[in-house]
Amino acid sequence: MTSHKAIVSGISGRYAVALFDLAIEEKALDAVESDLSKLKAMMEDSADLRDLVSSPLFSREQQSKGIIGVAQAAKLNAMTEKFLGVLAANRRLGALGATISSFEKLLAHHRGEVRAEVVSARKLTKKQLGDLEKKLKLAVGHDVAIDASVDETLLGGLTVQVGSRMVDDSLKTKLDNLAIAMKGVQ
Template sequence: MNRDSMVAVETISPSAPQTGGVAERYALALLGLADDARQADPGALDRIATDVEGLYSIYRDDAAFRAFIADPRRGAAQQQKMLSAIVQSAKIGDEVRKLVGVMIANRRLNLLPSVAVAFGAKLAERRGQQIAHVTTAFPLTDTQRAQIVARMTESGISGVKLAETLDPAILGGLIVRIGSRLYDNSLKSKLQRMQFAMKGAA
């Protein structure tokens, strides 16, 4: 798959990671490291982007890991042990591994998902991609992702990078936001519109 078209996943329940502030500074620092590394390794940016997405996919898919990241009672030594094992198993490179180490030392590991989202957003902006924020009640399959991108392309929206949010509260369907445009086809919204219509008819 072309790395420029990779899907950044932002899975999050009950609330999505927020970009900006400290998380954005970490993301910019990592982007700076990637730029420096490109002098000796032209493919460094793509490699680091893949590492960030790989680590985030583990966060997305593993509820126990999400709980571990969010638990403020975990000590730095325990966090380091857990993350070292995960990073080694996933074959994450030095740049992202060092970033995680700094975040643990600074007691900022809970910001890991936000840093990943911010990094993906900055990278997409640099590559001239539009970000489509897609919220669903259940994780998307690769086929569904391809269908969403295809529909956008048919509508004249190209170069899209998906950022997915998992929110069981919408019950079903999906919500897509691109810039100021919002397409709400969630089951929750449909039920609300039905409820309003029934009240109006009463």
């Protein structure tokens, strides 16, 4: 297997590798993946959770109690709960979002998938995501796992990044390019 260092780096990468290796060893990869996906969604939806994770105003103990409470309320796997406790004890909860992203990269590599970051002006439907996934699989030649996000400033269209390749088909970019072209006409 390729070294994990080639896929992820930094503090978040080290924590993700530790969790990933432990999840494989304990045969809990699917459970941890589900937990981290749940946590990621919870962080996107809750400003209070984002504050708990990132604010230096909370003490180590407050962060530990808070994140363990969240884990228990969400009925997360015991391994994930302990992992969150370790992050809190080491004052690394601020790296949770990046650690989840690093874990997703490791998981995609483990499964032979390529990750694609898709940013659209509006939330894509399941059918749209499925169609996009099929088209990207044909273009890339591998299974593709999509990380979808929304950026309303795009106005319309979307941007897709797979590895170092990026396709920007957003209305905002088209309008910006038109504005640049129009300046040359004056």
